[in-house]
Amino acid sequence: MTESGSPSERIAAELRRRIAAGELAPGARVPSTRRITQEWGVAMATATKVLNRLREEGLVRAVPGVGTVVAGKPAPAAARAREPRRAQQQVSEPASQPEVRPVAQPVGGRRVRVGGERDLTRERIVATAVRVADEEGLAALSMRRVATELGVATMSLYRHVPGKDELLRLMMDAVFREQPLPEPPASDWREGLETIARLQWRIYRRHPWLASTMSFTRPVPAPDAALHTERSMAVLVGRGLSWEEMAQTSVALAAFVCGLAVHFEREAQAEQDSGLSADEWMERVGDEDHARLMADSERFPMFDALNRGPEIDLSLEALFEFGMARMLDGVGLVIERRGGADG
CATH class of the missing domain: 1.10.10.60 (Homeodomain-like)
Structure with missing residues (x-):
């Protein structure tokens, strides 16, 4: 596929059209990388490439605290008066905001009623x-x-x-x-815990900011989130575990999923700051650092051996699958010792 026909170029062409048509006026926010991935169904790396291309062309620019906006001078006052309020407020927000009447405002090139x-x-x-x-x-x-x-x-x-x-x-x-918990609950404890963990993983991936707001030492009263712990303990009832063990199992599994999911937002921010996806960063930067580490085979013999073997998968998805499976294996051993194996 030629570059002109690649997904990033097609999306960039559509955003150029919106800018040229005035659908995205000077100062208006353009779709973020996350919005692009949702609207066009592409990877984050592709979305990042789109905004980088438009920045290189001088069509958009980054504004701290606002996001990426259309470059160029704002329209004259008379024209701005006819523009949606949101487009006028992207770069400089007034100190006070009087009540406004409902208006049609641009969001990602589409107009919605606010x-x-x-x-x-x-x-x-x-x-x-x-x-x-x-x-x-x-x-x-x-x-x-x-x-x-x-x-x-x-x-x-x-x-x-x-x-x-x-x-x-x-x-x-x-x-x-x-994303409500499935009904009815699974009768098998392992299937039940795995279903809950996978559902949490999907929620975190869809909302990358969520994991950083969660606390397992100072939990906040969020009923719909608490239902996950309730369900996790419920599937363990009758397996020979104490109440403390059931609670610890439920919270430890949720903490594992959340702890790994924190990297969703970190990676999104790093990608936005650097303009490089994780794979691109490894190709340009990480591989060089890795090679320097591997050069010291006496100090890092395991890394040296690892580097000489077949390629391994250390992606977040792979770590989630491995970690979840091993945690459930451990829970299974405890249940077996208590004489409460599946039944």
Whole structure:
């Protein structure tokens, strides 16, 4: 496939068209890498290549705290008055935000209807916050940013949500609620725990910011998230384990999944900062560092032997599958010793 026909070039061409047609005006946010992966179904590396290409062409530029926006001077005042409020506020947000009437605003090249304060609800606030975090990461999330997306005054949000901590709790519960636990529960304990772990992994992958908000030492009251622990303990009932062992098994498995999933957001941020996917980074940077490490075979004989063998898979997916299986193997041994094997 030629470069002109590659997915990255086709997506870049579509964004060029939107910019040229005025669908994305100067100062308006263009789709983020995460939005591109969702809208076009491509890999993060492809989405990163699209934005890098447009930056090289001078069509877009990065604005700290906002994201990637269309480059060029804003339209004259008379023209800006006719533009959607959101497009005008991408780069410089006013200190105060008066209530506005519902307007049609551009999101990723599409126009969606956004209401004013009379239409504001807790559900809309949470849904908007989740979208911002999904598209740009948790660092971009603030009460003010959510208010800007909704076209309302920041203080109006506090009538529905006390603050950012509560907003994060509601977001956490909302994304767990998106993918409910399967009914009825599995009768086999291992199948039941594996189903729960895989569901959590999918939720974290869909919402990369989520893992960094989770705490297993100071858990927040999020009912839909707590249902996972409830279900995990339920599938272990009658297997000879104590209540403490059932609780520790449930929390330890959830902590393993969450701990590994933290790297989803880290990788997304690193990719955004460097413009390189994990594979591209290894090809350009990581392999050189790895080679220097391998050169000292006396100090690192295991790495040297590993390097001489067949290629191994240390991706997040491979580590998840291996770690989950070994944890469940261990649980199975404890159940067997208690005389509570499958039944």
